[in-house]
Amino acid sequence: MDTPTSGTVLITDEFIASLAERAGRAEELRQLPAETIRDATDSGLLDLLIPSRFGGLEAPFPEILDHVRRLAHGCTSSAWTLGFYTLHGWITALFSEAAQEEAFADRPYLAPAPLAPTGTAEPRDGGFSVSGRWSWATGIMEANWVMVGAIVTGDRPDAVLALLPIDDARVEDVWHTDGMRATGSNDVVVENAFVPAHRTVRVRDLYAGRTPGATLHDNYSYRWPMVPALALLAAMPALGTAERVADLYAARLSERVLAYQMVKQKDKPAARIRLGDARIRLQALRGLLAQTTATIDEILAAGGTVDIRTRAQARLAAARIVNESRAVIGTLLEASGASVHFLDHPMQRARRDVDVLSGHVVFDYDEIREIAASLEIGMEISPFAMV
Structure with missing residues (x-):
């Protein structure tokens, strides 16, 4: 079986800066500006996980995670939307060859996927x-x-x-x-x-990684089970946003003079402690992400199938990343004063976006902790459980 090849995607600092610059307008439009779609297309991002036989880059699945995390340093909503467009190219690659020929004839390929069977x-x-x-x-x-x-x-x-x-x-x-x-x-x-x-x-074949595309494409990236793929991808805007908030907080420490005290915030040990705490917590989350993706990739590279316990652990890792990223953002905003709550300040938008993002069903932290623990001790779980 072929080893996944690396794509060529250009997520430049300029691209990320442009997302930050457009974030307010994107929020007012309630959709991505046309320039953002154009930039994403030109970068190669939207073709990243599309199979090479259909003109895509056929990159290793985990490559998308780092791209989306970095895009969130510009705009959380944009990173989420562009990430899902890219993920949905991968999901489409799991359909039959005939379906892919029809769908991938349209470029950029932009296919939302409300998955709940309503x-x-x-x-x-x-x-x-x-x-x-x-x-x-x-x-x-x-x-x-x-x-x-x-x-x-x-x-x-x-x-x-x-x-x-x-x-x-x-x-x-x-x-x-x-x-x-x-x-x-x-x-x-x-x-x-x-x-x-x-x-x-x-859907059961999507969950298990046994789809028509999994056999059509001789590349184990298309045998990733869907729930871990979706959950980890969806967690990246939260992680990237928390990293950006930490950067913004660090920059404010040197500039901000505390009202009524006439001292710079950087001279307050408690303020520096919050920054140090945030950095190590985010580093731990990146380590959890790397370990989770490596586990799945190693199983698939060896020709194995990702079992339900491993899938549950991956969803749990994604929920942990979002839960902890949200907490890091909260503790840094607590120490940032009232001025960050003006509507043109990126820190307040970051908090609002991650608060909404964390409500996605895949991040139900109580549910997935219970599911993962039940599987570990051999208990039955609901046949409708999202794993």
């Missing part, structure tokens, strides 16, 4: 009739395709992910939130759209 797929000759309403469709405002989760009706219950051209869907503007506004995560509605069988894949 729709139905009624069997028809050669495919399914798909209907439903899906929330949290990140990036839907710029989309040319969309993937939706649906329950197959009939006597044999199953769940599928269906791939549709965006013309088969309708967007409803509901994304009025206090954070992650630039993701444009509006609702998407589909009414009786026919989806041929080759543009569907069973």
Whole structure:
């Protein structure tokens, strides 16, 4: 089996700075500015995980994680949206060859994927009739395709992910939130759209890493199980944002004069302690990330299958990264004074974005700790558990 090759993606300091400069406008637009999509396309990011046979870079899966973490140093919402566009190129590579030929003919390939099976797929000759309403469709405002989760009706219950051209869907503007506004995560509605069988894949196969694309592409990156892939990718905007907040806090220490005290904040030992504490906590999270991805990659490189306990541990690692990143941001803002809460200050936007981001179901910290512990001691878990 081929070893994944490295992609060529240019996430420059200028690209990150441009995201920071546009962050306020992106928030007002409630979607990514056109320049951001153009910059991401030019950088090669959106092609990173698309197979080489379809003109992509076919990079090792973990490469996307570092790119998205760095993009969050510019804008959390933009990093989240661009990261998911890139991840969804990888998910599309898990469908049949015919589906990939159709979808990857459109570039840049922009396919939101509200995965929760809140729709139905009624069997028809050669495919399914798909209907439903899906929330949290990140990036839907710029989309040319969309993937939706649906329950197959009939006597044999199953769940599928269906791939549709965006013309088969309708967007409803509901994304009025206090954070992650630039993701444009509006609702998407589909009414009786026919989806041929080759543009569907069973959810259970996605979870286990046993998809049509896993055998089509002789590259173990396409055998990564979906939940660890999704959870770790989704955690990167939180980690990168916490790193950026630590940088901003460090810069403020030398500049900020404390009101009524007339001393610089850097002269306060407690202020320096918070910075030192933040740096070591973030370093520990990067170590947890590296260990988690290496474990999965080593299993796959050896031709193995990632078992459910390992998948649960990966989701737990992702939830820990988000939980701790959020806590680091909170403790640094506590010591930053009221001025960081002006709407044009990046630190307040960082906190709002990560607060909203952390509400994603994959980061339910209580649930995944319970699931991981149950599996460790041999207890049964729900067949619907997201692992």
